[in-house]
Amino acid sequence: MVLAIPVLGLLHLDQYRMSLINSELAALQTQADTLASALGTAAVRDGADGKQELIPDTARQLLRVGLSTTGARARVFGRDGTLVADSSLLAGPLGQVQVVELPPPDHTPSYLIWIEDLYRTIRQLLEGKRQLPLYIEVPEQTAASYEEAASALQGEHASRIRADSTGRLFLSVAVPVQRYRQVVAALMLTKDGSSVDKAVQDRRRDVLLVFGVALGVTILLSLYLARTIATPIRRLADAADRVRGTSGRSENIPDWSNRKDEIGDLSGALREMTQALHARMEAIEGFAADVAHEIKNPLTSLRSAVETVARVEDPDQQKKLMGIIVDDVQRLDRLISDISDASRLDAELARGTSEEVDLKRLLEALVEVQRAGIEAGGPSYRLEIDPREDLRVEGIEGRLGQVFRNLIANATSFSPPRGTIHLAARRERGRGRNDDTIVVTVADEGPGIPPDKLDDIFDRFYSERPKGEKFGTHSGLGLSISRQIVEAHGGVIYAENRSEGGARFTVTLPAG
Structure with missing residues (x-):
């Protein structure tokens, strides 16, 4: 997109060139009308047969004076089409001398000339063989040699755009020289398009300069982005491929x-x-x-x-x-x-799809089930929950229920005869509403847990069972699964011994 801007500028140069040509033709037309009016007034006389006649010497003098600072060439063709006066011809002792204005020396750097030639070639290829009429000066010039001069002898204004064999631009306008509505001669002003070409050339150089700057900036940005973005991403992709075929350690990733x-x-x-x-x-x-x-x-x-x-x-x-x-x-x-x-x-x-789980209702249902199945001499269950507390969490109700069933079953198996299983749930306030947590505890009055095993009991297949329990009754996966479920819900589970005897399991979950 950056490079498209100067390209569009190059496409605009043709319109710019035509606007300059039209401006030059308009100025040349104004000069021709002024000079033709002067010729019709000062260089025309009454003829013997009553017709108006052009005075050649006066016409030549007026041309030299009127065009001394314009840079244009004026030619006057008589009524019969012969060349009467030419501002580029000066009279001398040995005859007429033609004045030719040489172009100024070209100090354009060679690389710019090469770029402009390349641009011109590309433009010609894109435009096809659209060529301007060839400008030729024959030795014996007549009005018939130039269409605009012939049209001027017919009383019409005309203009032409031509180019010589080197591509140099020539602009010409022709107007009739009249007196008393009689066409006495035709005045043709010709001017080369060097000013147009120079203006277009300067504009093209400006566009090429912008193009070069844009290209340089684009290349530098590409190198910078490749070094800071593309290369690191490629290295990360290669490292990911290596990880796939190795042990998967993160040391392989930059x-x-x-x-x-x-x-x-x-x-x-x-x-x-x-x-x-x-x-x-x-x-x-x-x-x-x-x-x-x-x-x-x-x-x-x-x-x-x-x-x-x-x-x-x-x-x-x-x-x-x-x-x-x-x-x-x-x-x-x-x-x-x-x-x-x-x-x-x-x-x-x-x-699994998370949903809102009311731990108050869940714990009450689990306690009711346990109370309904109490055997003679078995433990009792006490649930402490403030009915005003909001104990809702986001999670999978079936898996959270599995956690608390496991904890209650463990507490029941370690509880002494006619002991009490204490369950409690509360909401702890955080700094913000979203920082609140729900804390659930399950405690028994059993022998407790060896202090050095408080964390080991959550390992897979670890089993620390009460004395007298039949071997192999438990797989040792219950607490491991419970920790896995709690941590998947963003919570924490841990065990501790009570000062009055027994063990307490605490589950902390983010409040919903």
């Missing part, structure tokens, strides 16, 4: 995060993406290793029991081994179900 622009943002985003990718790959590898380890234990026990039961003939021993087989099969089924649920969790959280 670090331009110090740049305060979109390239810096892109570099930082790619590095964070590769870090997340690498962490996810490590998590998948670790999860696969943990799954293989956890499944191997019941499979080993199951294989041993199956191999042994085929060799044992004692019915009591066979019954005991069959019980072990059933327990191991149930343990495998429970483990595989929990593993399947954990593996689908990320995809479900990513695809």
Whole structure:
């Protein structure tokens, strides 16, 4: 677009040139009318036959005086078409001498001449073979040699635009010289178009200068943009291709995060993406290793029991081994179900549609279900919620319900007989409305958690169960899944021991 501006300027030069030519022709026409009027007054006399006659000597003198400063050439053709006077011819002792004005020396630099010649050639190719009439001066000039002079002898005003063999422009106008409405002669003024060509040439040089500046600026901007935008983007793209074929570490991505622009943002985003990718790959590898380890234990026990039961003939021993087989099969089924649920969790959280979840209503429903299933000697449940509090959050209700069911189930399993499970929910005010959080706690009166295991209990397949509980009842994925769900909702979950005994789990979620 920048380069199109001077190109449009070059296209405008033809119109500019024609406007200059028309101005020159108008000025030349004014001079011709003035000079023809002077000739008709001072250089014409009455003839013997009553016709008006032109006085050649007087006409020549008037031409020299009238055109001394105009730079135009005047020629007067008699009624019969012969050349009577020519301002370029001076009388001398040896006859007439023709005066030819030489052009001024051309100091144009060679490179500009080459550019202008190239432009002229291109313009001629684009315009086709449109040529001006050729200007020729024959040795014996008559009015018939010039169409405009012949028209002037017929009493008409005429003008012509011609060019010589070198391309030099010539402008001419012809007017009749009259006295008493008789056409005595024809006056033709001719002027070369050097002033027009020079004006157009100066304008073309200005346009070429603008074009050169625009081209230079465009090249510099292109180099600058290539260095600051295109090259970094290409390097980031190459680095992304390398990451695809390697371990995915962010060290392979150039670090331009110090740049305060979109390239810096892109570099930082790619590095964070590769870090997340690498962490996810490590998590998948670790999860696969943990799954293989956890499944191997019941499979080993199951294989041993199956191999042994085929060799044992004692019915009591066979019954005991069959019980072990059933327990191991149930343990495998429970483990595989929990593993399947954990593996689908990320995809479900990513695809799930968030909605407004009222934690007050959700916790009340969960407590009512637990109270309805209390067995003799089992714990009681106490829920502390201010009915005036707004406890709504944005999330997936089914998964949030799974978190609190897991916490309540853990608290129930560790609670002593006739103990109490304490549930509470409150809204904590932040600096702004959007900074409020909902805090939910689930506490029991059990033995608590070893201080060095408060964070380990959220690891996959970690199991710290009450004494006397049947082995393999839990897979050790409940708290790990709970943390994954809470963090996907932008919250935090952690465990602590109560000073009065027992453990407390706290879930903090952004308020809706």
